[in-house]
Each structure stands twice: as structure tokens, then as C-alpha cells.
Amino acid sequence: MSDFxxxxxxxxxxxxxxxxxxxxxxxxxxxxxxTDGGVVxxxxxxxxxxxxxxxxxxxxxxxRLGSDFLESSIFWVxxxxxxxxxxxxxxxxxxxxxxxxxxxxxxxxxxSNLDFEMxxxxxxxxxxxDAAVNTFILLVAFTAGTLxxxxxxxxxxxxxxxxxxxxxxxxLLPMSLSFVVTAQFWLWIYNFNNGIANRVIGVFGLGPISWxxxxxxxxxxxxxxxxxxxxxxxxxxxxxxxxxxPDEHYEAxxxxxxxxxxxxxxxxxxxxxxxxxxxxxxxxVFGMKxxxxxxxxxxxxxxxxxxxxxxxxxxxxxxxNLNWAYGAAxxxxxxxxxxxxxxxxxxxxxxxxxx
Amino acid sequence: xxxxxLRTDGGTATITNRLRRNVEQMTIADAxxxxxxxxxxxxxxxxIESGLVTSIKTGTAIxxxxxxxxxxxxxFTLEKWQAAVEALLRGMGNSMLYAVPATVISAFVGSITxxxxxxxxxxxxxxxxxxxxxxxxxxxxxxxxxVPLTQFWSQWAQLTDLLSFVWALGIPDDxxxxxxxxxxxxxxxxxxxxxxxxxxxxxxSEEMIESARLDGATLRRVYRRIVFPLSGPMFAVVLIYxxxxxxxxxxxxxxxxxxxxxxxxxxxxxxxxxxxxxxGQDFALRMAxxxxxxLPTLAVxxxxxxxxAEGVAA
Numbered sequence: 154m155s156d157f158x159x160x161x162x163x164x165x166x167x168x169x170x171x172x173x174x175x176x177x178x179x180x181x182x183x184x185x186x187x188t189d190g191g192v193v194x195x196x197x198x199x200x201x202x203x204x205x206x207x208x209x210x211x212x213x214x215x216x217r218l219g220s221d222f223l224e225s226s227i228f229w230v231x232x233x234x235x236x237x238x239x240x241x242x243x244x245x246x247x248x249x250x251x252x253x254x255x256x257x258x259x260x261x262x263x264x265s266n267l268d269f270e271m272x273x274x275x276x277x278x279x280x281x282x283d284a285a286v287n288t289f290i291l292l293v294a295f296t297a298g299t300l301x302x303x304x305x306x307x308x309x310x311x312x313x314x315x316x317x318x319x320x321x322x323x324x325l326l327p328m329s330l331s332f333v334v335t336a337q338f339w340l341w342i343y344n345f346n347n348g349i350a351n352r353v354i355g356v357f358g359l360g361p362i363s364w365x366x367x368x369x370x371x372x373x374x375x376x377x378x379x380x381x382x383x384x385x386x387x388x389x390x391x392x393x394x395x396x397x398x399p400d401e402h403y404e405a406x407x408x409x410x411x412x413x414x415x416x417x418x419x420x421x422x423x424x425x426x427x428x429x430x431x432x433x434x435x436x437x438v439f440g441m442k443x444x445x446x447x448x449x450x451x452x453x454x455x456x457x458x459x460x461x462x463x464x465x466x467x468x469x470x471x472x473x474n475l476n477w478a479y480g481a482a483x484x485x486x487x488x489x490x491x492x493x494x495x496x497x498x499x500x501x502x503x504x505x506x507x508x
Numbered sequence: 509x510x511x512x513x514l515r516t517d518g519g520t521a522t523i524t525n526r527l528r529r530n531v532e533q534m535t536i537a538d539a540x541x542x543x544x545x546x547x548x549x550x551x552x553x554x555x556i557e558s559g560l561v562t563s564i565k566t567g568t569a570i571x572x573x574x575x576x577x578x579x580x581x582x583x584f585t586l587e588k589w590q591a592a593v594e595a596l597l598r599g600m601g602n603s604m605l606y607a608v609p610a611t612v613i614s615a616f617v618g619s620i621t622x623x624x625x626x627x628x629x630x631x632x633x634x635x636x637x638x639x640x641x642x643x644x645x646x647x648x649x650x651x652x653x654x655v656p657l658t659q660f661w662s663q664w665a666q667l668t669d670l671l672s673f674v675w676a677l678g679i680p681d682d683x684x685x686x687x688x689x690x691x692x693x694x695x696x697x698x699x700x701x702x703x704x705x706x707x708x709x710x711x712x713s714e715e716m717i718e719s720a721r722l723d724g725a726t727l728r729r730v731y732r733r734i735v736f737p738l739s740g741p742m743f744a745v746v747l748i749y750x751x752x753x754x755x756x757x758x759x760x761x762x763x764x765x766x767x768x769x770x771x772x773x774x775x776x777x778x779x780x781x782x783x784x785x786x787x788g789q790d791f792a793l794r795m796a797x798x799x800x801x802x803l804p805t806l807a808v809x810x811x812x813x814x815x816x817a818e819g820v821a822a
Contacts, residue, residue, distance in 0.1 A: 221628030224727050228624025232617045232698050233638060239695035240645040243653035243660075250655050262659075309545055314538075322813045323549045326556070329809035329816060330802050331756030333776045337798035338555040341562060341575065341791050349558060349575050381555065389817050434647065441649045445758040449780045467651045471658075472763065481655045488652035495647040499640050 244488060251481035262478065271482035281483065284466040287372055288490070291443065291462055295376045295383075296436045300429060302380060303387020308417060310388070311395045321392070325385035332382075332445035339378040340365075340450055350374075365450070368459030375460055379446065383439055387432050394428030395421070434498045441491060444468060463487045563588055563795035570792060592796035595782060599775035600801070606686045606774070607754045610693035615746045617694065618701020619739055623731050625702070626709040627717055639706065645699035650759055658763060661688050682772040685765040689774075692764065693754050700753075701746050704819065708742040709735070748812045749819030752805050775801045 251271050255262035275281045306324055310317055327335060342349045343364035351361040364374040398421060406416040444464035447456040454469040456462075463483055471480025558576040565573070569583025621642070625635050661667070668675075668684045675681045712735070720730050761774045768778045782797045809816055 221727065222630040225624045225628035225630060228628075228727070228731070229621045229638065230624075232621040232702070233642065235695050236642060236645055236698040239657075239692070240648055240653065240699075241641075243656040244648070246656035246659070247652055247654075250659070306548060309541060309548075312541060314541065314545065320545055320549060321817065323552055325813070325817055325820070326809065327552060328820065329752055329805050331758070331776055331805065333756070333758050333779050334798040334802045335555070337779070337794045338559045340789070341559060341795060342555055344575075344791065347571065347575055349554065352575065381552065385552070386820050389820055438647045438649070442759075444651070445756075448758060448762070452781045464649065464651050468654065468759075468762075471655055477655050484649075484652045484654065487649050491647055491649045491652075495644055499644055503636060503640055 247481050247488075248485055251478055251485050253478050255478040255481075256476050271479050274479060275482055275486065280461065281463075281466065284461045284463050284483075285486070287460065288441070288462040288464070288487075290372060291376060291379075292437050292440045292490075294373075295379050295440045296433050298376065298380045299384045299387050299436050300432060302384040303389075303432070304391050304422070304425070306384065306388040307391035307395055308421075311392060321385075321389070324388055327382040328385050330382070332443070333449040335378065335382050336446050336449035339374075339381075342378075343374055365457045365460075371457045371460045375443070375446070375450075379440065379443060383436060387436065390428050390432040390435075391425060394425045398424050430498065430501065434494060437494050438491070441487065463490075559795040559798060562792055563592075563799055565792055567792070588790075588792040588796040589800070591793055592782070592800050596775050596778055596797055596800050598771070599773055599778040600804075602686060602772050603755060603774040603776070604804075605683075606689040606693065607751060610690045610697065610754050611747055611750045613690070614694045614697030614701050614750055615743060617698055618746060619705045619736070619743070620731065621698060621702045622705030622709055623735055624727075626706055627712070627730070627735065628727055639702075642699050642702050645696070646703065648696075650696070654759075654763055657692065657760075661764065680771045682765070682770045685761075685770070685772045688764045689760060692760055693757075697750055697754070701750065704746050704749070705739070705742055708739070712738065744812065745815045745819045748808055748815045751808060752816065755805055 249264060249267070250262050252267040252269065253262040253264060254266070254270065310320055314320070345351065345361060345363050345366070348364070350364055354360040354362065362370060365371050402420055402424070403416065406420045411419065441464055443462060447460060447462070447465050448454065448468075451457065454465070454473040456465050463486060467480050467483040467487060470476045470483060554576060561578045562570060562575065564584055564586060565579040566583050566585045566587075569579040573579060573583065625639055625642075667687055668681055671681075671684060671687065674683075717730055717734060720734060725733070756776065758776045758780060761777045765773055765777060767773065768781050779797050779801045782794055
């Protein structure tokens with residue numbers, strides 16, 4: 154209560170502007186100041202009274218939120234609003250559209266008749282179910298595989314080798330390339346007649362295999378290509394994690410006579426939990442964005458049979474088949490999947506005070 | 509006493525022995541390590557290398573030589589590169605037209621957002637909440653905003669009408685797509701830029717800023733005089749990372765510009781459809797196009813690899 158009183162007093166003082174007797178401290182002085190302040194704001198013209206109210210409001214906000222809240226808001230509120238509108242506003246709008254029957258060449262959806270018809274339609278659509286399953290397989294296999302390769306590379310590079318920077322640069326190189334560009338490379342590698350993939354397995358007397366034509370293989374071929382592109386990223390994250398582990402842990406394990414493999418398995422890898430979690434989240438997001446890769450592979454909306462994922466199906470339904478509402482519904486499912494990954498991650502980071 | 513000396517001697521001997529054995533082991537293990545590392549490097553480079561050699565081969569050389577072998581003198585041609593440059597050059601210009609402004613603006617906006625959410629003194633838990641909302645924006649699958657985005661740009665924000673004075677200058681009104689791309693990329697780039705700057709500002713020395721604040725400097729002044737001049741290294745990281753991301757993105761260009769025949773078509777959009785025809789795929793042309801389109805990001809990566817690594821690691 155006295156806290157509130159003081160805040161009001163400060164606010165009044167702010168609006169009066171010229172009253173310097175605030176800090177008297179004793180009860181009598183306080184009383185005088187309050188009266189004074191009150192008189193001044195009553196006497197002042199309308200605008201003055203308004204600024205008094207505003208000033209009091211400002212002080213109230215400052216008291217509750219911290220002294221720089223109002224002054225700092227000019228920096229972050231406009232970008233936050235822009236981003237909020239484009240991200241959260243658009244997701245909510247997208248949800249609304251998914252409840253309509255919007256399709257074809259109508260200019261705008263009709264919001265008067267909302268139902269979940271598009272979602273029931275999705276469940277009955279075998280193409281949707283296949284795409285959802287493929288998305289799940291792609292996310293899990295791609296993330297796990299990429300993390301494993303990245304971890305091994307990071308451990309190898311962290312062993313104090315020479316030319317460390319050159320190796321790191323080479324491993325990370327594919328990540329700087331566009332999905333559109335890498336798709337061209339892999340199209341050539343998976344080429345049936347003269348591709349490297351078939352040549353390599355030909356050495357072992359296997360194949361040739363139609364990598365992109367066989368429905369049971371194509372998804373794995375694509376996962377492999379994506380692993381090629383992003384394992385360098387996992388390596389960089391793990392390398393930063395390894396560098397943060399103090400040398401004593403290695404030495405202690407060595408003194409205890411642990412073998413190298415045991416040392417990494419028991420001592421080092423458990424300490425990379427944070428790196429694993431953040432890399433996994435980012436990789437899953439990349440996996441969900443594999444749309445660019447699949448689109449460029451065929452130069453069109455229809456990915457190879459057996460490799461359709463929700464991301465490609467959504468864009469195809471909306472922009473090729475003009476089933477806008479249906480596409481929006483698929484997008485909401487995809488968004489829910491993403492939320493299932495990001496939500497716990499953000500809570501985890503928030504709990505660890507990493508935000 | 510003598511015993512002691514002997515023991516010490518012996519101890520030394522075993523230590524040197526062990527050392528020597530270690531050195532020998534290490535060299536073998538090291539050799540193995542380097543072989544593995546080189547093989548891995550080969551794995552990462554082969555797709556790129558085979559693309560490069562394929563792009564300079566004639567049609568017959570592609571069929572006759574191994575996909576990763578360089579062409580012989582008779583199988584060498586720059587014809588495909590010429591064709592690729594011809595097809596993609598206008599796309600390069602268009603991509604630059606939105607990638608550069610969008611990169612610069614989103615980096616700057618990210619910097620001030622991160623500044624407002626890190627250095628000024630207000631309640632930590634609310635800051636964290638705002639930050640969590642912003643950071644979640646990094647992970648949104650863009651499919652979830654595509655249909656509203658199309659609606660927004662085609663029905664709500666009629667930029668084509670607003671910018672009619674630009675089209676009056678003789679610029680095709682397809683270029684409205686470029687303006688839309690700039691705004692869109694800035695909006696969706698704010699989260700990652702904010703996060704990158706935030707991690708940097710968190711480590712900034714508080715004393716200097718605090719003393720400036722005590723001297724009565726406004727937040728704006730602190731940013732202009734202290735924080736912004738010290739943000740150089742992070743600006744390098746963010747600019748490089750954002751440029752690569754925006755240049756490489758296909759989804760937004762596909763939705764906002766839509767056709768590769770449009771005069772405003774960005775390079776990725778043209779490349780995605782390059783070299784496909786009824787007769788089959790022209791791989792040499794595709795490879796040449798892929799390399800040409802990747803040149804800006806490759807150049808950025810080769811010259812600023814460390815900054816790029818830092819950007820992706822954060």
C-alpha cells in the first residue's frame with residue numbers, strides 16, 4: 154500500500170515538474186508535497202491534467218514493469234507487432250480459412266459458414282495420411298541420422314587435428330547452398346543411367362536402382378540427401394558443445410583408465426544434452442521445410458511417388474488444385490506438429506533462463 | 509637411497525616408454541583419423557564436384573565419362589554455362605533486388621528489437637515472454653501462413669495500385685512481387701535476427717551502458733553511441749546468414765511471384781524449372797545453372813565462412 158502511495162506521489166511530482174521537496178522523508182513533509190501536487194494538477198489546464206494522468210499511468214507501468222519499459226518500447230514494439238501480425242495473425246487467419254469452403258477463383262473466403270469439414274476430409278484422404286506418415290518418418294530419420302553423423306564428425310574434429318578449419322569449412326559447405334541447387338546435384342547423383350549412386354553400389358555388384366522412381370526407396374534417398382546437406386550444421390553445434398566441456402573431464406576419465414569410446418559414451422556425450430536438443434529442434438524445422446528440395450527435384454508441385462510430405466501436399470492443394478481451404482487445413486496440421494516440437498523446447502529454454 | 513634413485517630411474521624409463529608407445533599409437537590412430545576425415549570431406553565434396561565437371565561436358569562426354577571425372581579436351585564445352593547465364597542473369601538481378609534490401613532492413617530491425625529487449629531495465633519475466641513469442645516465430649513452418657499471405661497481398665494490401673507511379677516510369681508491374689518479397693522476408697526474418705543480436709547483447713559490458721544511463725543519456729542515445737558501434741561483428745554474422753537464407757528461399761518467391769516467365773522472377777524460381785523438357789533432362793545445363801545461381805552464396809561462404817558458422821551455431 155505504501156508502495157502504491159509512493160508511486161502516485163512520484164507521478165504527481167512528475168506532472169508538476171518543479172516540485173523539489175519530495176524527498177523530505179518525514180510525515181509532515183510528505184503531506185505538504187501531496188497537497189501541493191494535488192493543487193498544481195487541479196490548477197493546470199486540461200492538457201496539464203491529461204499529462205498528469207498519463208504521467209501517473211506511465212509511472213504505474215514503470216513501477217510494475219521496470220523503469221525503462223515505456224522508453225524501450227519504441228525499440229521493440231513496432232517490430233514485434235509486424236512480426237506478430239505476419240506470424241500469429243496469419244496462423245489464426247489461416248485457421249479461419251481452413252474452416253471455410255474457400256476454393257477455386259473466388260477472391261476471398263466466405264466466413265459466414267464455418268465448420269470442420271476440411272479436417273474430416275483430410276482424415277478420409279489416403280493421400281493426406283500417407284503424407285503425414287512420410288513427414289513423420291522424414292523428421293525422425295533425418296533428425297536422428299543427421300545428429301549421429303554430426304556428433305561423430307565433431308568428435309573427430311575436436312581431437313586436436315591440423316587443418317581443423319579447412320575440414321569444418323568443407324563439412325559445412327552444403328548448408329550454404331540453396332535446396333534448389335542441391336536438388337539439382339542429387340538429381341544427377343540418383344540418375345538411373347549414369348549416376349554416382351548406381352556406380353557406387355555397382356562396385357559391390359548391386360543395382361542399378363531407380364532411386365527416385367521406386368516408391369519404397371525414394372523417401373530414404375531424399376533423407377540421405379538432406380543429411381548430406383545438414384550434418385555439417387549438427388557438427389558445428391556439437392563442436393561448440395564439446396568446446397564448452399572443461400578439459401579436466403577428459404583428463405579425469407583418462408586417469409580412471411576409461412577407454413576412449415567409454416569416455417565419450419559415459420562422460421562426454423551426456424554433457425551434450427543441451428546441444429542435442431537445440432540442434433534437433435532446428436533440424437526438425439529444416440525437415441519440415443524440405444518442400445523446396447522436393448519441388449526443385451521435379452520442377453513442379455508433385456514430388457516423386459512415395460515422397461509426398463505434408464509441406465508439399467499443402468502447397469499443391471492450395472496453389473495447383475486451388476483448394477485453398479483444404480490446403481489451409483493441412484497447414485494447420487503441419488503447424489500443430491511443429492508446435493509439438495517447439496512448445497516443449499521453448500518451455501525448456503525458459504526454465505533454464507536461456508531466453 | 510640407491511634404491512630410490514633406481515626406482516626413479518625405472519619410473520622415468522617407463523614413462524618415456526609409455527610416451528614413445530603413445531606417440532607411435534597416436535601416429536597410427538592419427539593417420540586413421542585423417543583418412544576418415546578426408547573420406548568425409550570427399551563425401552561432402554563429391555556431389556558438388558561432379559556437378560561442376562558435368563556442367564562443362566558435351567552431351568557425348570556426359571554419357572561416355574564417369575560422372576565425377578573431368579572431361580577430356582574433346583568433351584569440354586562452355587556452351588551450357590552460356591545458356592545458363594543467359595537464362596538466369598535477369599533472375600540474378602531480381603534476386604539481388606529483394607535479397608539485399610530485405611537483408612539490411614531485417615538485420616537493422618533485429619538489432620533494435622534485441623536492444624530494446626535486452627539492455628533497458630524492465631521486468632525480466634515479461635521480457636522473456638515477449639522473447640519466447642518472437643523466437644517461436646523462427647520455427648513456424650511457412651506453409652501455415654501461405655494462404656493468408658496470398659490473401660493479404662492480393663486482396664488487402666493493393667500495392668499494385670499504391671505504387672502506380674512506379675509503373676508509370678515504365679517498370680513492369682510484376683515487380684510489385686519484389687516489394688512484397690522484401691516486406692515478407694523482413695517480417696519473417698525479425699525472429700532469427702533478434703535472437704542472434706540478443707545472444708550478442710547479453711554478453712555486452714554493462715558498466716559502460718550503466719554509467720552512460722546515470723549521466724542521463726536516453727536509450728536512443730545509448731544505442732546510437734555505444735551499442736550500435738559495438739555491434740559490428742554481429743552485424744557481419746546476421747547479414748551473411750540472412751542473405752544466404754533469403755537468397756536460397758524458394759517458397760515465398762513461388763507464392764508471391766508465381767511464374768518463372770514473369771519479368772520479376774527470382775533466380776531460384778527459374779532454376780527450379782531449368783533444363784526440364786519433353787525430351788528429358790539436360791543435366792549439364794542444370795548443373796551449370798545450379799552453380800551460377802549459387803555463386804553469390806558460395807562467394808559469401810568462402811570469404812566469410814567463420815561468420816556463417818557462427819550464425820548457424822547460435
